Structure formats: structure tokens, C-alpha cells
Amino acid sequence: MSNQHNLTDIVKNIEMGQSPNRVVLVTGNFNTLHPGHIRLLKFAKECGDILVVGVNSDALIQNPTYMNEAYRSEVLGALGFVDYCFINYDKIEFVITKLKPHVVVKGFEYKSKDNPEKQLIEEFGGKLIFCSGDYSFNASNSVTQASLAPIINKLKLNGYCERHSIDKAACLDVLRRTSKLNIAVIGDVIIDQYVQCNAVGMSQEDPTIVVTPDSKTFFLGGAGITAAHAKALGAHRVFLFSVTGTDSLHQFTHDKLSAYEVDAVIASDETRPTNLKTRYRVGNKTMLRVNEVRSHDIDDDVQKQIMAALTDKIREIDALIFSDFNYGVLPQNLVDEIILLCKKHNVILAADSQSSSQVGDVSRFCGMDLITPTEREARLAINNTKDGLVLLAEKLRQKCDAKNIVVTLAEDGAFLHQPDLDNKNQLTWNNDKIAALAENAVDPAGAGDCYLASATLALAAGASFWQASFLGSIAAACQVSRVGNTPLKQSELINALRDL
Structure with a gap:
């Protein structure tokens, strides 16, 4: 959820807080955000609990060469360590009187200048501090920059589109049809925190790498970001069914899902x-x-709550995604009930069961239209470490009766497996491989979530398995070309597709 507010709302929110917090205020023009600003703001955040930043309005600055106030405020509001950001239309004395901050931070260059607000701050028991923050080699990395259109390496397709008669016009038509779809996602919500650090060096006491944290940024992950991807990629409505704790991250989850326009049914445990x-x-x-x-x-009781909520929505749902991280949200009996309900209402089913730092079993999701395990997850599911990918995928298909299997291979792309009947009505299978298409992968986090959401949407919109896998691979390439698992917009996918 955006942290941009007006000053009156900020004061109310702080006053309604559960416990007293030290408020730090920084104001300025912030025309072009640079590492010096980052160092100053990070220092300010360390001086208290709540950092409030006032971006001076166009009327106060009166400089037509400056970027407009909305843009400057939006950039500052995107920083993870800024709690509240507002456009300031008033003199600093008015802001201080209304906010009553405990600390006001100004750049060191202002120490030798006249600072009329100093006396007023001290009257409220506050303090004026001059500091420009500590220099850090990695300061520029503490801000997640807006992603540019990713560069897709066309040569890596290696004839895939020709083999499966895939063209841009048909893919664009599939994406247009997703606007009529309602998608459900069920599974474990995860919050991903990125702590950007500055490497100091080796400890002199023991062989340990020493780092100092520069910034902390939170992202919605797990089933939550899978749902957000589905919505941003064009689905009409997306329902998320999950469970969180009763801690502060419970509210963060709700706020993020609301900002991503996902209809959340979140039970607390x-x-x-x-x-x-x-x-x-x-x-x-x-x-x-x-x-x-x-x-x-x-x-x-929580399982019954989830099942009742899903049953109430099932007639609206076109496809359901199990986003399983094996943290207890999807017990087998609940999975089986959901599958029966979806089969009864002809809902397309997809599943992913991650086993990166834990052990799961994707084969427990029976009768799926699509499953997307990694090679390790596929081998764990059938206890098989020797067979090649073709036999591995077929044995997994036989065990869980999946219609289509994508075995993801990280930087090597994905292996695709689909059962088929030959001209003698004998069961056989079709296989292909699609490469990882990103020219410059920055952060692999979220590639699988994005692939699963986009490929499932495409299948629900009537795409073939090969076409859906192609669109999923383009989406994953877009996702890994930026830091942090944030929802991929349909416009980004379309732009990447058109650039091919």
C-alpha cells in the first residue's frame, strides 16, 4: 500500500498508534533522488521509529525546471524505509507545530546557515540534527529502480514458435481474453524481506564476512504474489485464500493485497x-x-473456514492455482476436497509445490491441468534420481494424472511434457524444451510464481499447452529482469512479446 498521505492523516495515524513512537521529520525538494538523499534519509530513520518526509510543493519551490511534485513524492514514497511521505504546501514552522516531531534532520550543509525552526523544535522537546549520513558503496542499490523493458534473447527460442505454430497475433488475442477470467489462488503467503548491505570485508577475529545493512524492503511473496501476478496480468477478479499469523505482517499482507486489487480471504492463526x-x-x-x-x-476450523469461503465463490471461478510452499496451509484432506469441488464445476486446475528449503510432494495434487515442479521437486515426488527428463516427467504424470507437466530447470529454461494418443489410439507423449529467455537475469525470485500465473491464465483463456508455456516463459523473463517479486503487468508482457 502506498505510504503517501496528507499531513493531517499522518498526524492521526501516528496518534492512533498502539505504542509511543519517536517521529523523525525530513523536508526538502528532492528533485532528482541520488545516493546523498538515500544516506540522509537512512540516517534520519535510525534517529527514531517513524520517518516522515515532506516533499516541497511546486508552489513553494517556484522553479519550472524541477520535476513536478507528484512525481517527486511518488519516488520518495517508494522507498521502503520511508514510513510516510506527503507533499508540503506550508512553511516548515507550520509542519513542525502540527506534527510535533521528536527529531528534525537536515543536511550538514545547513549547520552554518540560519535555521529559524530550531527554537520551535526545542519548545516541543524535540531536537534538530545536522547530518548527511554515512557513505556507502552500495547506497544506490538500496532503491529498487523501476524496471526497464527486459531484453529477450530471441535466438534462445531455437524454432520453438515454428514447431508449435505460435504467432504474436494469437498470443495477443489470448491475453485479451484473460480480462473475462476469474482466478482463485490458495496456499501459503510469504513476506520476502530484502536487506541491502554494504560489504565491509573479512573479520580480523575469525574468517567471517562482515556487512552493514543499508536498507530493508518488504515484498509480498508466496501465494500472495502469485495472486497479484494473475491480477496484474489481466484477470478480471482474483481471489486469494490463505492463512497468516496475528502479527504486524498480517496487516502488511492485507494492505498489499488491497493495493494489488486481489480479493483476499485471509484466516488468522x-x-x-x-x-x-x-x-x-x-x-x-x-x-x-x-x-x-x-x-x-x-x-x-480454519480448514472449514477456507472451504466454506471457496464453496461460496466456486461458480464464479474459471481456474484455481495451488501455490504450495509446504508450511501447513494445504493439508491433504483440504486439497482433496478442493479438487473434488473444482472438478464438479469444471474449473481448470494448476499446482506448484515448492521444495527449495523444505520437502514437498507435487504428486499429491492429482488430476491437475498443469503442474510446474523443478527437476528436484519432480524427482522427490517419485523418488527417482536416475531417469532422464522424458521418463521422469512421464512417471510423474502417471502418478498424479496431470494433463501437462512443466519441469523448470532454472537458467536452463523448462522441459515440457504432454501425453498424446497416436494414430493407433496408443498413449504416447510430446516433449519440447524452451530456454530461459531473459538476456540479463537480475533476481530469480518470483520467476516460478510469474510463470505459473501467466501459463494458467493462458490455459484458462483457451491457449494450447505450448502457447501457454511460451507466454509463461516470456513472463518469467520479464520477472527475473528486476529485483524483488512484484506483480508483472500485462502491458509489460505485451511489450516484451511485441519486441520479439
């Missing part, structure tokens, strides 16, 4: 925290990931 995965990064590399999760099954 006091016995588990909201799943949190924290990645510590230096530059574009992740140094460490810490998972704070629980894996026990949700209780019977």
Missing part, C-alpha cells in the same frame, strides 16, 4: 507467525537467507 524470508544482499548477490516459518497443519 495465533499458533503461527506470518511466514517471513529475509535475504541479505550485497549488490545483486544474495549472501544469506533466513526463514522464519512454521510448518504444522492449520487446524480443522
Whole structure:
């Protein structure tokens, strides 16, 4: 949810807080956000609990060469460590009187200048601090830049489109038809925290890499981002059924889903925290990931609550995605009930069951129209470490009766497997491989979620398996070309498709 507000709302929100918090205020023009601004704001955040940033309005600046106030405010509001951002139309004395901040931070260059607000701040028991923040080699990495159109390597397609008679016009038509679809997603919500760090060096006491955190940014992940992808990629309505804890991340989840226009049915469970995965990064590399999760099954009452809510919506739903991370939201009996309900109403079914840092079994989702395991997940599901991809995929298909299987292979793309009947009505299968199409992969997080959402949407819109896999691969290439798992817009997918 956006952290841009007006000053009156900010004051009300702070006053309604559960516990007293130290408020820090920074104001300025912020015409072009640069590393100096980032260092100043990060320092300001460390001076208290709530950072409020006032972006001076066009009327106050009166400089036609500056970027407009809405743009400057939007850029500042996108910073993860800024709690509230507002466009300031008033003199600083008025803002201080209304907000009553504990600390006001100004750049060190203002220390030798006249600062009329100093006396007023001190009257409220506050403090004026001059500091421009600490220099950091990685400061520029603490801001997630707006992604540019990803460069798709056309040569990697290697005749795939010709083999399956895929053309742009037909793909664009599929994307247009997704606007009539309603999608349901059920599974584990995860919050992904990115801690961007500055590499200090090796400790002199022991062989340990030392880093200092520069910024923290939160993203909605797991089933939540799969649902958000489906909505952003063009679905008419998207319903998410999941469970969170009763902590602060529960509200963050609701706020993000609301901002992404996803209809959320979120049950609360006091016995588990909201799943949190924290990645510590230096530059574009992740140094460490810490998972704070629980894996026990949700209780019977929560299962009944989810099933009742899904049953109430089932006649509206065209496709359902199981987004399973094996943290207890999808016990087998609940999965079986959902599958029976969806089969009864001719709902297209897709499933992914991740086993990156935990163990799952994608074969427990029987009768799916599409499953998208990694090679490791496929081998775990059938306890098979020796067979090649063709036999591996076919044995998995036989075990779970899936109509289409995509075995994802990370930087090697994906292996596609579909059963077929030959001219003698004998069961055979068709196979192909599609490469990872991104020219410059920046962050692999979310590629599978994006692929699953886009391919399922395409199948529900009437695309062939090969066409859906192609669109899923384009979507995944778009996703890995930027940092953080954020919803991929249909316009981004269309632009990438047209650039081929």
C-alpha cells in the first residue's frame, strides 16, 4: 500500500498508534533522488521509529525546471524505509507545530546557515540534527529502480514458435481474453524481506564476512504474489485464500493485497507467525537467507473456514492455482476436497509445490491441468534420481494424472511434457524444451510464481499447452529482469512479446 498521505492523516495515524513512537521529520525538494538523499534519509530513520518526509510543493519551490511534485513524492514514497511521505504546501514552522516531531534532520550543509525552526523544535522537546549520513558503496542499490523493458534473447527460442505454430497475433488475442477470467489462488503467503548491505570485508577475529545493512524492503511473496501476478496480468477478479499469523505482517499482507486489487480471504492463526524470508544482499548477490516459518497443519476450523469461503465463490471461478510452499496451509484432506469441488464445476486446475528449503510432494495434487515442479521437486515426488527428463516427467504424470507437466530447470529454461494418443489410439507423449529467455537475469525470485500465473491464465483463456508455456516463459523473463517479486503487468508482457 502506498505510504503517501496528507499531513493531517499522518498526524492521526501516528496518534492512533498502539505504542509511543519517536517521529523523525525530513523536508526538502528532492528533485532528482541520488545516493546523498538515500544516506540522509537512512540516517534520519535510525534517529527514531517513524520517518516522515515532506516533499516541497511546486508552489513553494517556484522553479519550472524541477520535476513536478507528484512525481517527486511518488519516488520518495517508494522507498521502503520511508514510513510516510506527503507533499508540503506550508512553511516548515507550520509542519513542525502540527506534527510535533521528536527529531528534525537536515543536511550538514545547513549547520552554518540560519535555521529559524530550531527554537520551535526545542519548545516541543524535540531536537534538530545536522547530518548527511554515512557513505556507502552500495547506497544506490538500496532503491529498487523501476524496471526497464527486459531484453529477450530471441535466438534462445531455437524454432520453438515454428514447431508449435505460435504467432504474436494469437498470443495477443489470448491475453485479451484473460480480462473475462476469474482466478482463485490458495496456499501459503510469504513476506520476502530484502536487506541491502554494504560489504565491509573479512573479520580480523575469525574468517567471517562482515556487512552493514543499508536498507530493508518488504515484498509480498508466496501465494500472495502469485495472486497479484494473475491480477496484474489481466484477470478480471482474483481471489486469494490463505492463512497468516496475528502479527504486524498480517496487516502488511492485507494492505498489499488491497493495493494489488486481489480479493483476499485471509484466516488468522495465533499458533503461527506470518511466514517471513529475509535475504541479505550485497549488490545483486544474495549472501544469506533466513526463514522464519512454521510448518504444522492449520487446524480443522480454519480448514472449514477456507472451504466454506471457496464453496461460496466456486461458480464464479474459471481456474484455481495451488501455490504450495509446504508450511501447513494445504493439508491433504483440504486439497482433496478442493479438487473434488473444482472438478464438479469444471474449473481448470494448476499446482506448484515448492521444495527449495523444505520437502514437498507435487504428486499429491492429482488430476491437475498443469503442474510446474523443478527437476528436484519432480524427482522427490517419485523418488527417482536416475531417469532422464522424458521418463521422469512421464512417471510423474502417471502418478498424479496431470494433463501437462512443466519441469523448470532454472537458467536452463523448462522441459515440457504432454501425453498424446497416436494414430493407433496408443498413449504416447510430446516433449519440447524452451530456454530461459531473459538476456540479463537480475533476481530469480518470483520467476516460478510469474510463470505459473501467466501459463494458467493462458490455459484458462483457451491457449494450447505450448502457447501457454511460451507466454509463461516470456513472463518469467520479464520477472527475473528486476529485483524483488512484484506483480508483472500485462502491458509489460505485451511489450516484451511485441519486441520479439
